[in-house]
Amino acid sequence: MFDLILTQILNGLASASSLFLVASGLSIIFGVTRIVNFAHGSLYMLGAYLAFTLVNLFGPASALGFWGGVVLAAVLVALVGLVMEVTVLRRIYQAPELFQLLATFGIVLMIQDIALASWGAEDKLGPRAPGFKSFVILFGNRFPTYELLLIVIGPAVLALLWFLFQKTRWGTVVRAATQDREMVGALGVNQRLLFTSVFAFGAGLAGLGGALQLPREAVTLHMDLSTISEVFVVVVVGGLGSVAGAYLAAVLIGVLHAFGILIFPKITLVLVFLVMAVVLVIKPYGLMGKRPVGHVRGPAAAEPLLTPADRATKLAGLAVLLLLVAAPLVTPDHLLLTLTELVIFALFAASLHFMMGPGGMASFGHAAYFGLGAYGAALAVKWLGAPMEPALVFAPFLAGIAGLVFGWFCVRLSGVYLAMLTLAFAQIAWATAFQWVDLTGGDNGILGVWPSSWAVPKTVFYYLALAVCAACVLALRFTVFAPLGYALRAARDNPLRAEAIGIDVMRVQWVAFTVAAFAAGIAGGLFAFFKGSVFPTYMAIPRSVDALLMVLLGGVQTVSGPIVGAFAYAGLSEQLMKLTMYWRFVLGLSIVLLVVLFPRGLVGGFLALRERHGAAGSGAAGPRLAVEGVR
Amino acid sequence: MSAVATVPVGAAEGPVLVVRDLAKSFGGVHAVQGVSFAVEAGRMLALIGPNGAGKTTCFNMLNGQLRPDRGEVVLAGRPITGLKPRVVWRMGVGRTFQITATFTSMTVRENVQMALISHEGGIWNPFAPARARHVAEADALLGLVGMAEQAERACGVLAYGDLKRVELAVALANRPRLLLMDEPTAGMAPRERVALMALTAQIAAEQGIAVLFTEHDMDVVFTHSDRVIVLDRGRLIADGTAEEVRRDANVRAVYLGSGATSGGH
Ligand SMILES: Nc1ncnc2c1ncn2[C@@H]1O[C@H](COP(=O)(O)OP(=O)(O)O)[C@@H](O)[C@H]1O
Ligand SMILES: [Mg+2]
Numbered sequence: 001m002f003d004l005i006l007t008q009i010l011n012g013l014a015s016a017s018s019l020f021l022v023a024s025g026l027s028i029i030f031g032v033t034r035i036v037n038f039a040h041g042s043l044y045m046l047g048a049y050l051a052f053t054l055v056n057l058f059g060p061a062s063a064l065g066f067w068g069g070v071v072l073a074a075v076l077v078a079l080v081g082l083v084m085e086v087t088v089l090r091r092i093y094q095a096p097e098l099f100q101l102l103a104t105f106g107i108v109l110m111i112q113d114i115a116l117a118s119w120g121a122e123d124k125l126g127p128r129a130p131g132f133k134s135f136v137i138l139f140g141n142r143f144p145t146y147e148l149l150l151i152v153i154g155p156a157v158l159a160l161l162w163f164l165f166q167k168t169r170w171g172t173v174v175r176a177a178t179q180d181r182e183m184v185g186a187l188g189v190n191q192r193l194l195f196t197s198v199f200a201f202g203a204g205l206a207g208l209g210g211a212l213q214l215p216r217e218a219v220t221l222h223m224d225l226s227t228i229s230e231v232f233v234v235v236v237v238g239g240l241g242s243v244a245g246a247y248l249a250a251v252l253i254g255v256l257h258a259f260g261i262l263i264f265p266k267i268t269l270v271l272v273f274l275v276m277a278v279v280l281v282i283k284p285y286g287l288m289g290k291r292p293v294g295h296v297r298g299p300a301a302a303e304p305l306l307t308p309a310d311r312a313t314k315l316a317g318l319a320v321l322l323l324l325v326a327a328p329l330v331t332p333d334h335l336l337l338t339l340t341e342l343v344i345f346a347l348f349a350a351s352l353h354f355m356m357g358p359g360g361m362a363s364f365g366h367a368a369y370f371g372l373g374a375y376g377a378a379l380a381v382k383w384l385g386a387p388m389e390p391a392l393v394f395a396p397f398l399a400g401i402a403g404l405v406f407g408w409f410c411v412r413l414s415g416v417y418l419a420m421l422t423l424a425f426a427q428i429a430w431a432t433a434f435q436w437v438d439l440t441g442g443d444n445g446i447l448g449v450w451p452s453s454w455a456v457p458k459t460v461f462y463y464l465a466l467a468v469c470a471a472c473v474l475a476l477r478f479t480v481f482a483p484l485g486y487a488l489r490a491a492r493d494n495p496l497r498a499e500a501i502g503i504d505v506m507r508v509q510w511v512a513f514t515v516a517a518f519a520a521g522i523a524g525g526l527f528a529f530f531k532g533s534v535f536p537t538y539m540a541i542p543r544s545v546d547a548l549l550m551v552l553l554g555g556v557q558t559v560s561g562p563i564v565g566a567f568a569y570a571g572l573s574e575q576l577m578k579l580t581m582y583w584r585f586v587l588g589l590s591i592v593l594l595v596v597l598f599p600r601g602l603v604g605g606f607l608a609l610r611e612r613h614g615a616a617g618s619g620a621a622g623p624r625l626a627v628e629g630v631r
Numbered sequence: 632m633s634a635v636a637t638v639p640v641g642a643a644e645g646p647v648l649v650v651r652d653l654a655k656s657f658g659g660v661h662a663v664q665g666v667s668f669a670v671e672a673g674r675m676l677a678l679i680g681p682n683g684a685g686k687t688t689c690f691n692m693l694n695g696q697l698r699p700d701r702g703e704v705v706l707a708g709r710p711i712t713g714l715k716p717r718v719v720w721r722m723g724v725g726r727t728f729q730i731t732a733t734f735t736s737m738t739v740r741e742n743v744q745m746a747l748i749s750h751e752g753g754i755w756n757p758f759a760p761a762r763a764r765h766v767a768e769a770d771a772l773l774g775l776v777g778m779a780e781q782a783e784r785a786c787g788v789l790a791y792g793d794l795k796r797v798e799l800a801v802a803l804a805n806r807p808r809l810l811l812m813d814e815p816t817a818g819m820a821p822r823e824r825v826a827l828m829a830l831t832a833q834i835a836a837e838q839g840i841a842v843l844f845t846e847h848d849m850d851v852v853f854t855h856s857d858r859v860i861v862l863d864r865g866r867l868i869a870d871g872t873a874e875e876v877r878r879d880a881n882v883r884a885v886y887l888g889s890g891a892t893s894g895g896h
Contacts, residue, residue, distance in 0.1 A: 303736035305785035308762070479757045486761040487754040490734050490745050497732035499716045500694065501801065502749040511755075 003139035008262055010138065012255030014147040017154035018044075018216075020250035021209030022227060023234040024161065024243045025202035031178035031241040032198045035089060036097075036416045038104035041228030042111040043203050047077045047210025048219040049115055052124045055214065060127035067129075074208035081203020085196045091596045093195075097415050098362045102552070103595040105545055108224060109588030115221055117582065126214035146215050153212065157205075158247050165243075174198060178241060225541050229427035232420040233272060237279050239289020240417070248287055269431040276424070277409060284412050303493050304557050306358075308481055313560065320563075324466055328459045340462045340530055342570050344523050347469040349550035349562035351519035354476050356548075357556045358485055359512045360492030361410065364419045365426025366547050368406070369399040369517035371539025373524025375433060378446040378534040383439075388452040388529055392468075395525025396518045402429065403517020404510075411509040426544055433536040445535035449528045465526050472519055473563065479515070480559055488512050546573075549591070645708065646671045647809050647841035648693070653702035654865075655688055662688040664865040665702070670841040672808065675832055677852045677873075678845045680862035681885060686845045687729055689862070690813050693843075694726045695719040707808060725802030729813040729845075731794040735787035739778055739797050742786055743769040746804035772800040776830065791818035796827065803834070810835070812844040816851060824848055828855040853877065861885070 026040045037043075055069030084107060092100055132146040165171035173189050177198075210223070230253070238249030256275055260268030279287060309317065327339055352366045376398030380391035406425040410418055433440045440446065455461050479485050490498040491505040498505050528534045537543070546569070554565025576583040646669035655663045663685040670676045678686050691697040693704055695716040704712045711719050720726075733742050747765035748754055773779045776796040781789070786797060795815055802810055812831070816824035828846075832855050835842045846852050852859060853873040861869035861882050869879045876882055 303787070305738065305787065306736045308760075478760075481760050481762065482758050483748050483754045483756045483761045483764070485757075486737070486741070486745055486748065489736050493734040493736050494732045496696070496728070497734065497801075500696075500720060500726050500728075500732070501746040501804070502717045502720045503754060504717055508754070 003141065004262070005259075006139045007141045007143065008258040009255055010143060010147065010151065012258035013154065013251060014150040014254075015257065016247075016250040016254030017150045017157075018209040018213050019227075019230060019234055019254060020154050020247050021157060021212070022206045023231045023238065023246040023250055024157075025205030025209075026231055027235055027238075027241055027243055027246050028174070028205075029199055029202035030235075030416075032174055033089070033093060033195055035093070035100050035104070036240075036420065037199075037202070038101055038228060039084070039107040039111060039224075040202075040206050040231060041224040041226070042108050043077050043081060043206040044210035044227045045115060045219070045221075045223040046080060046111060047073050047207030048126075048213055048223060049119050049124070049210075050076050050207070051211035051214045052119075052126050052219050055127060061130060063130045065130075066127070070208070070211040070214070073211040074204050077207025077210070078200045078204030080207075082196060082200040084203070085199035088592055088596060089199065090192070090195070095595060097419070099595045101362075101364065101416065101419055102548070103592050106588040106591030106595070108228075109584040109591070112221060112224065113582045113585035113588070119219075121221065123218040123220045125218050128215045132215070150212065150216075154247065154250070158243070161243050170197070226427075229424055229541070232427075233276055233424045235286070236417065236420055236424060237276055237286055239283075239286025241290070242286070242288040245286055245288030269428045269435070273425075273428050280409050280412065280421075285417070303489075306480075306489065306557070306559070309560070317560065321470060324470075325463075328462055333458055336458050336462050338570075338574075340458075340465050341527075342567055343462075343465050343469045344526050344530065345546075345550065345570055346563050346566040347472050347523040347526075348520055349547055349554070349566040350473045350476050351516045351523065352547045353551045353554075353556070353559075353562035354480070354519065355509075355512050355516035356551055357559070357561070358480050358488045358492065359509060359516075361414075361509060361513065362419055362548070363410075363422040363516075363544070364548065365422035365424070365429075365541070365544050366516070366520060367539045367541070367543035368422075368426035368429040369403055369520035370524040370527070370543065370547075371433065371534075371536070372399040372402050372429060372517075373521030374528035374534040374538045375440065375446075375524075376521060377525040377528040378449045379439070381449050382446050388450075388455060391449075392522075392525045392529070395528070396521035399521025399524060400514055400518035403514040403521075407510050407513030407517065411506050411513060423541065423544070426539060426541065430536055430539045430541075433539065440536075443536065445533050447533045449532055449534060451529045455529075461530065465530065468522065468526060472522055476515075476519060477559055484508070484511070647707055648843065649703075649705040650689075650693070651703045651705070653689065653692055653704065654700050655685075655692060655697060656700055661865050663692070663699075663862075666862070666865075666867050667702075668860050668867070668870065670809070670843050672839045672841050673836050674857045675835060675842045675844065675855055677856035677859045678843060678862060679847075679849075679852055679859060680845075683864075684862040685865040686862055687813055690726070690811050690843075690845070693719075693811055694724055720805060723805065723808040724811065725805060725807035725809070726811040727795065727798040727802050727813060727815055729817070731791065731798055733786040733794055733797055733801070735785065738783050738785055739789070740766070740769050740773065740782040742797055743772050743800050743804055746801045750805040768804075769800075772803055773797075775803070775834065776800045776827075792816075792820070792823055795819065799827070799831070806838070807840060810840050810842045810844075812842065814845050814847065816846060816848060821848070821850070824851050825854065831855070 022040055022044050026037055029035065029037055051070050051073035054072050055066050058065035058069050060066055088103060088107065092103055129146055132149055134145055135142040136145055136148070137143070165175050173194060177194060234246060234249045234253055237252065238245030238247070252275065253272060256271050257268055260271040264271060283289070324339070324343070328336055331339065348370050352363060355361045355363060373395040376395035377391045380386040380394045386394065406422070410421050410425070413421055434442055436442070450456070451461055455464050487498070487503050487508045490503055491508050495505045524538065527538070550565040550569040551562050552565070553569050554561030554563065573583070573587065576586055580586060648670045650669065651667050653663055653666045666689060668676070678689065680686055688697065692699045695711070695714045695718065698713050702712070703710060706722055706724065709722070711722060734745065737745065741762065744761065744765050747768055748761060751765070753764070770779060770782060773782050776799050778793065778796050778800060781793060786794065789797065795818065799812070799815065802812070815831070816827055819827065828851050831842060834840065856873055859869070859871065859873050859876040860867055861876060861879070863885045868881045868885065869876050871879070
C-alpha cells in the first residue's frame with residue numbers, strides 16, 4: 001500500500017510539470033498585462049501539435065531530432081504569442097475584463113480550426129523520447145524514465161524562472177511591473193516591448209508544456225479547453241500572479257488526480273473541487289496570491305440608467321410574442337423545430353443576463369446549469385422512471401442546487417477571478433457527466449428522454465416550450481424591476497454604498513446566481529425532452545460561450561437584449577455553419593474584430609459617441625475609481 | 632492639550648457616539664493613532680485636518696468599513712466596534728462618502744427609494760415593482776435637500792454638488808441618529824456650501840441627529856459646528872469651540888504649514 005502511495009505521488013508530480021509550465025506562463029502574463037489569456041490552453045495544444053510535426057520531421061530516433069523538435073516547437077509558439085500580442089492584445093489592454101476574456105476566447109476558436117485544418121481531426125500519437133523509453137523499478141512498480149525526467153523538469157523550470165526574475169534586468173522589470181505598473185513608466189522602460197516580450201515568453205512556456213507532453217499522451221483537438229480549465233483551477237488555487245503558487249497548486253492538483261484515479265476513479269474531479277473549495281474558503285485569492293488592491297472595474301465608467309420598457313417596446317414585445325404564438329400556423333415543421341430551440345435558448349440567455357447584467361457577474365460556465373437541468377430531467381426519466389411532467393419540475397432543482405453550492409464560492413470573488421471560477425466549476429460538472437459512466441452513460445449520453453404522449457406532436461411541444469420560457473423570461477424581467485433586482489443593481493453599481501445602506505451584497509448576489517442557475521435549468525430540462533437525449537456537450541465550454549455571445553450581442557445593459565441576442569446569434573451561427581466548415585474560425589475572428597474595434601463593447605461605443613456629441617458639462621461625475629471592499 | 636473629549640453634563644442619555652482610543656495603521660503608515668471624542672444628539676461636530684490626516688480612515692472605522700487595530704466605538708451605549716457596515720447602518724448610522732457613492736444605473740429618486748426599501752426590510756421581494764414604493768417619502772427627502780426637480784435624472788450624469796445632496800438624502804433615509812459626512816460640500820460653490828450645511832444643522836437640530844462632518848472650508852466650519860476637533864497625522868491636536876480652535880497655536884502651525892485654510896478639495 002505504501003509503495004502504491006509513493007508511486008501515485010510520483011505520477012502526480014510528473015503530470016504537474018506540464019500543468020505548471022502552462023499555469024506559470026498564464027500567471028506571468030497576468031501579472032504584467034492584467035489579462036487572463038483564455039487561449040493559453042490553445043498555445044499548449046499548438047506546442048504539442050508542432051512538436052509532433054517537427055520531431056517526426058527531424059527524426060524522432062536521434063536525441064537531437066527529438067529535443068530539437070520540442071524546443072523549436074516552444075519557440076514557434078512563443079512567436080505565435082508575439083503575433084497575438086501585437087495584433088490583438090495590445091489594442092485591448094484598456095478594455096473591460098470581460099471583453100479581454102472574450103477576445104482571447106475568439107483566438108481559442110480560431111486556433112481550433114487552424115489545428116483542425118493543419119493536422120486533421122484524428123488524434124496524433126507522438127514518438128517516445130530517445131534515451132527515455134525504458135522503465136525503472138521503483139517501490140516495486142514499473143515507472144517510465146520519461147516521467148522521472150518530467151518530475152525533474154518542473155522544479156528545474158521553477159528554479160530557472162526564479163533566477164530569471166531575481167538576477168536579470170528583464171526579470172527585475174517584470175517583477176516591478178507586476179507589483180506596480182505605473183512605476184515601470186517611471187523607470188524608463190519601453191512598455192510595449194516589455195508587454196510583448198512577456199506575452200511571448202508566457203506563450204513559449206505553454207508551448208513547451210505541450211511539446212513535453214508528446215511522449216506521454218495523444219495530441220487531440222480537445223486539449224485546449226481541458227487544459228485551460230485545469231490551469232484555471234491551478235491558478236485559482238495557487239494565486240493568480242504567483243509562479244511559486246502555480247507550482248505548489250500544480251503539484252497539489254496533480255497528486256490529487258493521481259490519488260483520485262486510485263480511490264475514486266469515477267469522479268476524480270470531485271476531489272479537485274473539494275480541495276479548491278477548501279482553499280478558497282480559507283484563502284479567497286489562492287494559496288500564495290494577494291487580494292487585488294482596490295479592484296477597479298473596467299473603463300465602462302458608470303452603468304447607464306435602466307428604465308422600464310416604454311410603450312413602444314412593450315408593444316413590440318407583445319407583437320413578437322403574438323408572432324411566436326401564430327408561427328405554427330404558417331411555418332413548416334423543420335422551422336418549428338428551430339423555433340422551439342430558439343425559444344429555449346432565449347430563456348437560457350435571459351438567465352445568464354440576469355446575473356451578468358443587473359448582477360454584474362459574468363459567468364463563463366453558465367452552460368453547467370443548462371446541462372444540469374437537462375441531466376436532471378434525463379436522470380429522473382432513466383433512474384426514477386419519471387414521466388415528463390415531474391422530470392421537468394425536478395430538472396431546475398438539480399441546476400439550482402448546483403448554483404447554490406457553486407455560487408456560494410463565486411460571489412466571494414469578482415472580475416476575472418469570478419470568470420475563471422465559473423469556468424472551472426462548469427468543467428467539473430462537464431467532467432462528472434463525462435466520467436461517471438454508470439450514472440450518466442458518459443460520452444454516449446442518456447437516450448430516450450421523450451415527452452409524454454400529449455406533448456409529442458411538434459406543435460404541442462413548441463407551445464409548451466413557448467409558454468414555459470415566456471413565463472420564465474417575464475418572471476426574470478419582473479424581478480429585475482422588483483426590489484430584489486434593484487438591490488442586485490445596487491450591489492453592482494456601488495457595493496460600498498449598497499453595504500452602507502444595509503444591503504448584504506454577497507447574499508443578494510448569491511440569490512441571483514442561484515435564480516439564474518435555476519432558470520437555466522428550466523431551459524435545460526425542456527431541451528432534454530426536445531432533443532430526446534442528453535450529452536456532456538450540453539454543458540461544455542463552447543455552449544457557455546454561446547450564451548455569453550447572445551447576451552453581449554443583444555447588449556448587457558438592456559433587459560430585452562438577451563432575447564434579441566439569442567435570436568440573432570442562433571440565426572447567424574446557423575447560417576455560418578451552412579456557409580463554411582471552418583465556422584469556428586470565422587466566429588472567432590468576428591469576436592476578435594468586434595472587441596478590437598469596440599473595446600468598450602457595442603453599447604459602450606454607442607455611449608461614447610453620444611457623450612462626444614452631448615453636453616460637455618454633464619461629464620463631471622467625479623472620480624471613477626471605485627474601490628470595492630472584497631472580502 | 633487633552634485629546635480626550637469631555638462629555639458635557641446635561642446630555643440626558645449621554646452622547647450618541649463615543650469613540651475611545653481609536654487607532655489604525657496601514658503597513659508602516661499610522662493613519663489614526665489613539666483618537667477619542669464624542670458627539671451628542673442634535674449637535675454638529677466638525678473633524679478638520681489637512682489631507683492625509685486620517686479623517687476618512689476615522690469615518691471608515693466608525694461605520695464598520697475598516698476594523699480598528701485598537702479602540703472602541705460606542706453608539707448610544709452599545710459597542711459597535713468591528714460590526715459590518717450594513718449592521719451599523721441598521722443601528723441608525725447614515726453616511727456620505729468623500730468620493731460620492733451612488734447607484735449610477737438608477738435615477739435620483741430610485742437611489743433614495745432603494746435606501747428606503749432596504750430600511751423597511753423589503754429587498755427580498757422578487758415581484759412587486761420597486762419604482763412604486765416609498766415614492767412620497769423619497770420625494771420628501773429629496774425636497775429637503777433641494778433635489779426634487781431632478782428626481783427623474785440619472786445619478787450618472789449629475790453635477791458633483793448635486794450628487795452630494797443625493798447622498799445626504801440617502802443617508803437620511805433610515806432616520807439615523809448619527810450622520811457621518813465626509814467632505815459633504817467638496818465641489819460646491821461657496822454659497823451652496825453654506826446653504827447645505829445650514830440645512831444639515833437644521834435637520835440635525837429638528838430630528839435630534841448627531842452629525843460628524845469633515846470640511847476644508849473654514850467659513851463653513853466656524854459657522855456651522857458646535858464643536859471642532861483637529862486631526863493632524865493621525866493624532867487629535869485640538870478640541871473645542873470654533874473660536875478656541877481658531878486661536879490654538881498648534882492648529883495655526885498645522886494650517887499655516889499646509890496652507891489649506893479654505894477651499895481645499
Ligand atoms: N486603504 C489604505 N491603504 C493604505 N494606506 C491608506 C489607506 N487609506 C488611507 N491610507 C493612508 O492613511 C492616511 C490617512 O488617509 P485618510 O484617512 O484618507 O486622510 P484624510 O481623509 O484625512 O485626507 C494617508 O496617509 C493615506 O495615504
Ligand atoms: Mg478624506
